Amino acid sequence: MQDNQARVVDPQTDVQQVKATVRQYIFENFLMGDAGVELADGQSFLDNHIIDSTGFIELVTFLETTYGIRMLDEEMIPENLDSLENIGRFIVTKTSG
């Protein structure tokens, strides 16, 4: 089922596009639908209580499905996952590598 949804990102996909997709996912899944909730690109999900430990497991599943990647244990670190900026950079590097 999930494989059908997977779309491998072409290497040209830029950070902005990934950030937009993940931002929408986070808004739909984690933040309250409140208007006025802001999510800055560099804002830590963990520090700001947007995503907790089990939420990150869901986020990883989403990224793997959406971008057709397999995340390694050592890649599941804040530098790759704990802000829109970090995810954008990580996904682009990973999918173009």
Place this chain on the structure above:
Amino acid sequence: MLLQHWLEAHARQQPHHPMIVADGQRYSYEHIDDRATRLAATLQRHGVVRGDRVAIFLENCVEAVIGIFGALKAGAVFMPVNPQTKADKLTYLLNDSAAKALITHSALIDVATQAVAQAPELALVVRVESSDSRSDDLLAGKTQMPFAEASASEASLQPTPTIDQDLASIIYTSGSTGEPKGVMMTHHNMLSAATSVSTYLGLRADDIIINVLPIAFDYGLYQILMASWVGASVVLQRSLAFPVRVLETMVRERVTVLPGVPTVFSMMLNLSSLGSFDLSSLRLVTNTAAALSEVQIRQIREAFPQATLFSMYGLTECKRVSYLPPEQLDIRPMSVGRGMPNEEVWLEDEAGRRLPNGSTGELVVRGSNVMRGYWKKPVQTAERLRPGELPGEMWLHTGDIFRTDAEGYLYFVGRKDDIIKSRGEKVSPREVENVLYGMEGVLEAAVIGVHDDVLGHAVKAFLVLKTGYSYSEREVIRHCLGHLESFMAPKYVAFVDALPRTDTGKISKRGLS
């Protein structure tokens, strides 16, 4: 003897020994004690007196530890609040406890501000600042102070006549009525529990304990208290969101003790790279809140072959009920053991008769570790605390159903009420249902626990919607995340046409799965 005396003694005996390691910094016993004394003086100067409640709404951080001991030194009662708590519940907690002061973090200030605005008795807000803290003043009418300033007071601390019968903490726990209940623990209760647990675990001054459990969760809190008793060090982790980082920290700090709940071990054991971390210094692994499966027990022992594994059981109302001596693990792996030192436990039937070994019944606990009751809730207190045989003595009727084997070892069977355990934390179905009924268009809601490999139990909601309303599963979950701690939010939502009923017309959860 008071709870802060252990810290004070170690600050004299081993002033430079690290008590807390957090965010790469080391904080000595002397430092923590000094900051706590200064914070206590600040609390007193702002009107906190003996017996007042001080809410600590923080992640695992050194300021939370200083806050706990600062409140105690001021003669106050500390009240740890899970940092995932949302504004309406925090408002309830502050008002129910009539907290006088709140210690929080700038990252939590939006939630705190909403709650504080509706908490008339709260006078002081102490705020841990982060580098990107906002400076706007949102707390009209309350005294606000940065934590750094509050814990640097030059004023002298006024001695308080606190004794060990006074309350040391109020820890809120979920109740079947849906309204959280504040478990009242005296200094004596907590000293007794911490001493017994540290004794059977054999904790030592050279131990380095990693704490991934929230300090707002009682076993997370007790890591601090037990370390202060033996003079050990605690490495604070804010979360298990990045398990690799936790393992790297364990390697770097040469951690010797890993306290967890089944979800913590599931997340670690799921890592294929677990074996590549040098955890040879680990000598104790302890599990509480819910029983490990036999598979998990085997995996933990394979992953940490040199460490001794303690399976334990407890509830906030008495801290600890039981532990399984490690040498029994091969004989009865699914047991959570027997009562700890200086405590008596047994099973009773519905008529209150003590049951012999080999029976199933409600677990009853007797000991100095048993709470003094639920804060301002005499009816709920009377359900749990009932007079014992000696005048004035109260026994704790836990509401937990256990069975014993022929030797009297305990095995968890279930709850008398419908409380769910998810990630080791209690979830009240009623509390979740109340939030679901807050969604427009929800006609009926029923919440149950379903088995989950990582969470133990996952929360599942069944909803009947009014005509014309439609929600996605995720919309319902998101609504709940806006009002509940994340461990209470449903993982699954099912939309049904009707809920099963009993003969008397009440919603019956037996048919739901």
